[in-house]
Amino acid sequence: MTTLPYDPARLSVCAADIIANTRELAALGWTPATSSNFSMRLDDRHAAITVSGRDKGKLTDADIMVVDFDGQPVATPHRPSAETLLHTQLYRRFPEVGCVLHTHSLNQTLASRLYGGAGHIRFEDYELIKAFRGQNTHQTSMDVPVLPNNQHIPTLAAQVDVLLDAGSIWGYLINGHGLYAWGADMAEARRHLEAFEFLLACELEMRKLHR
Numbered sequence: 001m002t003t004l005p006y007d008p009a010r011l012s013v014c015a016a017d018i019i020a021n022t023r024e025l026a027a028l029g030w031t032p033a034t035s036s037n038f039s040m041r042l043d044d045r046h047a048a049i050t051v052s053g054r055d056k057g058k059l060t061d062a063d064i065m066v067v068d069f070d071g072q073p074v075a076t077p078h079r080p081s082a083e084t085l086l087h088t089q090l091y092r093r094f095p096e097v098g099c100v101l102h103t104h105s106l107n108q109t110l111a112s113r114l115y116g117g118a119g120h121i122r123f124e125d126y127e128l129i130k131a132f133r134g135q136n137t138h139q140t141s142m143d144v145p146v147l148p149n150n151q152h153i154p155t156l157a158a159q160v161d162v163l164l165d166a167g168s169i170w171g172y173l174i175n176g177h178g179l180y181a182w183g184a185d186m187a188e189a190r191r192h193l194e195a196f197e198f199l200l201a202c203e204l205e206m207r208k209l210h211r
Ligand SMILES: CSC[C@@H](O)[C@@H](O)C(=O)COP(=O)(O)O
Pocket: 033, 034, 035, 036, 037, 050, 051, 052, 053, 054, 080, 081, 082, 083, 102
């Protein structure tokens, strides 16, 4: 009998959490056409992550695999998400990060295109800013970075590292692509993801209203 380098019971719990949440996010239309990827920390060297190319609205246990923090598959023949390094860099850097969620909603994609030139989108004086960990007033502003898209994920990851060096953030947009958000656990990452989505929708509506 081979011993796995991670706790299979923890993998089962994380897989169930990822599957349930991903199904809800897919039902909202935030994961079109097999896009998006999701992960949870298993321990200080491993994460559970979605297998590449799967329909994120119909995931089963067979669609969740394990990678190490170099992004390499562990004890599985499956291919991990093409964007695995964008997940593992967060687990590697921040021991407190327990979950990373990446979606491609219409609002996220549109906002990334409209604000890609500026390089960020600013949320100011919204009550929902308090949904982010560490924020306790609406009387503040928060800049969400927008990175240029890149099919070479190590290059993208290096750009994200520069952002992470510059200050505390809970997510970023990639131009024409989507949003990455994270948190201590699934509940916090989901809260952050939903707050980003709502605030991006507000900014897009404000533009339509010419405010
Ligand atoms: C199907 S287009 C979207 C992909 O290129 C990618 O951006 C994505 O989010 C999903 O890739 P995946 O490899 O399934 O994790």
